Amino acid sequence: MRHPDERQIALYAGGEAGWGERFWMGRHVANCPECRRLADGIRRDRQAIREEAAELPQGLNWDRLAAEMTANIHVGLEAGECVGGRQRRVVRVTWRPALAAAGLAALLVGGFYLNVPADQRSSLGRGVVQLWDRLDGQSTMHAGISLESTRNGIQVSENGAAMTMMNPSSEPAVVVVNTRGSLRARYVDDDTGQVTITNVYAQ
């Protein structure tokens, strides 16, 4: 008769053997007194160890134990503060999803831009250019604005709307273009006798 080794008997005695092994070992131990004695011995030892571990040590001082545990918790907290904050987990960005997201965004923006009516599109474009120039620190003229002198005065106009600084004087005004984006007119007011200088700006 082939006997199982001690490891198999210990697993069987502790109830930790697999289903098939437990069946086979059960039959063997029932018919083999030597192996049954070994298995019983192992069971008794386990029971004795379990009972001993369950008992409290002699003369245990609960107050002292509580004080030691509190002190250990404080020491642990202070040690944690010395170590510093928890390190953030670095998330690795892979290029393929990023490129796919960028492509999708470009497609959506392009589709939106192409579906906007032409006049609103040009207005949007001007706005973007202005914003870009402002961020870039440049002061450029508004692309849609026109400055000109007319027989009534000097005028700033845009998209069919206009503001004209009139010349109420009986004599023509002195008009000068400022190359930084403005138009200036100077005249003497007939009523007040004051020199009046008007400007229209495109920036």
Add this chain to the structure above:
Amino acid sequence: MAAVIAPAMLWAQADVRGSLKIDFPKDSPVSVISSDWGQSRPEVRGGAMVLDLHTQLSLRNSGERRIRGVTLMVLAQAVTPGGKASVTVPSLDVGPGETFPVRIDLRLLRPIQGGNSAVQVVLDGVLFDDLSFYGPNRLESRRAMMVWELEAQRDRRHFKQVLEQAGTEGLQKEILASVARIGDRSQFGMQMVRAGSGRATTYEPERDVQFAFVQFPDSPIEPVSGMARVSGSEAREPRIQVKNRSTKPVRYFELGWIVEDEQGRRFLAGSMPAELNLGPGQKTQVVQDTGLRFPERTGIKNMTGFVNSVEYADGRFWIPSRAEMAVGPLQSALAPSAEEQRLTQIYRKKGLKALVEELKKF
């Protein structure tokens, strides 16, 4: 159509007085006493609404210094979103507590259904007799009013010298010469153009035209060379090389731009301001992406440049003397200064005696 126009007219008539909002800072040395609306009125023209606003503001000097100039900024953002305007009255002499008028005459044109026509008037700056300044200065009005005030001081000094040396007859002769200059001066319609905008003509070849410069011996800035692209009645993208020949750094200068047409008529058409930081002896090139356009068939033949004003880094200014301005092409091309124009008007309206009294005030 009538259903659209009638309510728009009614609304606009009710809105004329509410169209102008005057907004001065609480600590402003100038306060608004009253505003007279005169003949402000709305008018429908085709598919557009025209709103004429004529107001005379009565302002009081509520500070303690004498006022030499005031600039008001005019904003009509609902009509021209990117555009703004200003009204400046230089050559003032307003004492503390005194009042003075400022007229604002403007016309707004917009589509009938184009929203409201609200106009905002805000104070941009006040220049005092000690050349100190108050205001947000969003339009760089401090610099402009400072130059006009220095020109005014220069010209008043000149006429007072004439009065002292040649008496009232001499003064009259001088002022009549000024009246003649104003009358002889040519003025064309003008438009400002920018780089990249369409050219006025496609059949006129574009060419580079060199500037001729009038040099002033005591000017801190010396124009060395310059050119602009000229095509027919249009000149654009001026490029000027200048040198700081003074012993102090310069932070701003302005060049006058005189144009001579094919009939030989000369006039001051433009000014090229430049902000920079130019140390003594240094050279730099100033390039601007704008230009000017005249009516068709006003061919540009020659161009002349001269230094109109300079601001040193320490805030002091230089302007040319009257003697320097009275030579070469400048004499026929330049209009008299704002102050000379005002003094001339006093002579024309009130006579020689009133002019002498005016000069004695300063």
